[in-house]
Amino acid sequence: MSSFSLKNGVLHAEAVALPTIAEQFGTPAYVYSRAALQGALQEFLDVLGAHPVGSGALVCYAVKANSNLAILNLFARMGAGFDIVSGGELQRVLAAGADPQKVVFSGVGKTAAEMKQALDAGIFCFNVESAPELERLNEVAGQCGKRAPVSLRVNPNVDPKTHPYISTGLKEAKFGVAYDDALALYRRAAALPNIEVAGIDCHIGSQLLDPAPFVEALDRVLALIDQLTAEGIAVHHLDLGGGLGIKYKDDQVQPTVAAYLNPLLDKLAGRGLKVVLEPGRRLVGNAGLLLTQVEFLKPGEGKSFAIIDAAMNDLMRPALYEAWHDILPVTPRAGESRAYDVVGPVCETGDFLGQARPLCVEPGDLLAVMSAGAYGMAMSSNYNTRPRAVEVMVDGEQVYQIRRRETVAELYAGEQVLPA
Ligand SMILES: Cc1ncc(COP(=O)(O)O)c(C=O)c1O
Numbered sequence: 001m002s003s004f005s006l007k008n009g010v011l012h013a014e015a016v017a018l019p020t021i022a023e024q025f026g027t028p029a030y031v032y033s034r035a036a037l038q039g040a041l042q043e044f045l046d047v048l049g050a051h052p053v054g055s056g057a058l059v060c061y062a063v064k065a066n067s068n069l070a071i072l073n074l075f076a077r078m079g080a081g082f083d084i085v086s087g088g089e090l091q092r093v094l095a096a097g098a099d100p101q102k103v104v105f106s107g108v109g110k111t112a113a114e115m116k117q118a119l120d121a122g123i124f125c126f127n128v129e130s131a132p133e134l135e136r137l138n139e140v141a142g143q144c145g146k147r148a149p150v151s152l153r154v155n156p157n158v159d160p161k162t163h164p165y166i167s168t169g170l171k172e173a174k175f176g177v178a179y180d181d182a183l184a185l186y187r188r189a190a191a192l193p194n195i196e197v198a199g200i201d202c203h204i205g206s207q208l209l210d211p212a213p214f215v216e217a218l219d220r221v222l223a224l225i226d227q228l229t230a231e232g233i234a235v236h237h238l239d240l241g242g243g244l245g246i247k248y249k250d251d252q253v254q255p256t257v258a259a260y261l262n263p264l265l266d267k268l269a270g271r272g273l274k275v276v277l278e279p280g281r282r283l284v285g286n287a288g289l290l291l292t293q294v295e296f297l298k299p300g301e302g303k304s305f306a307i308i309d310a311a312m313n314d315l316m317r318p319a320l321y322e323a324w325h326d327i328l329p330v331t332p333r334a335g336e337s338r339a340y341d342v343v344g345p346v347c348e349t350g351d352f353l354g355q356a357r358p359l360c361v362e363p364g365d366l367l368a369v370m371s372a373g374a375y376g377m378a379m380s381s382n383y384n385t386r387p388r389a390v391e392v393m394v395d396g397e398q399v400y401q402i403r404r405r406e407t408v409a410e411l412y413a414g415e416q417v418l419p420a
């Protein structure tokens, strides 16, 4: 299912031609498809709904992947919960209409203020990532006169076989509690007066295209659950994290949600655990593209550059991870193509969105940087005093602006010069 396709030689988002969007909103622009967003979440809901273990499961969208209110609101309306990693994200999801009882709070550095904020909101669970965090949470909950529901994020030491920068479940990662320490920390949690052991959590990394490591991680977590049960420490839910990958490149195969989830759900039969999932990228990644215009061409002997009006500040994944995003001409030309490095105006050699891409383009042409819905806008910055791009959502023939383009004045509005 692609919501972005060529119609009469022009790339469309659903029923809307991308040049129309460029004319109305300018470039660079993030363009999302409502149908693709909802379809991606629905795939999870369908698989869960069809499995006996999946009823009562909670899909907590990982807000970090794309935190636009309109997207959060769409997911909330479909019954999703949210996985947050900051007080800011909590405020966002509540503003978007989230049910706090469907919010889980992950992250290695929760401040006391963030803990209080989440306790006051009445979130579903804190995914605790270290011993000192557990102690702090106990203290803050005591001050608030509450008991904090807790899962320990257990690090199963499984290799997710993904990019090292986005793998999180290995022993050497900063995330989670080491597998071998988890039992002792659960004992401590069970003994603390203001902590209520609620569940267990694990997340092994991002952009996994092979479901096997998820199964391996689950086996390790289940062994731990058995040890906990033997000690009389009951966990009621199992949070399997996010991490399911998407297809960025033609030669990649994107596993179906069923292929990923069913083997996991099968293993949980008869255990009576509520399942929680935290997908991020999979729900939004292929539902968004970055629309940009070619400013100049710099053909050369060695390298040729297509200089576009989007840059690493808009989409930093290529610069940060050498991540590959498909770059498509919006109105493909007939003619000979040349290998271009597609680069932005930012003053960094690493400011590229693609390298050696065969393209037949002219200045003024529009390009679509595909699969940019996840960790695109969310990781954008104002480097080089570049206002962040506009975001629009296409729904059939309608286009809605869901975040306006920033103005330069907004970028320095909080700054102040010294008195004369
Ligand atoms: C704790 C946690 N949950 C969920 C996610 C979402 O991951 P993804 O976007 O790969 O599904 C992440 C990011 O890797 C994470 O750190």
Ligand SMILES: N[C@@H](CCCC[NH3+])C(=O)O
Pocket: 064, 166, 206, 207, 317, 374, 375, 379
């Ligand atoms: N930002 C990363 C993924 C990090 C996942 C968050 N733990 C990416 O763009 O691929």
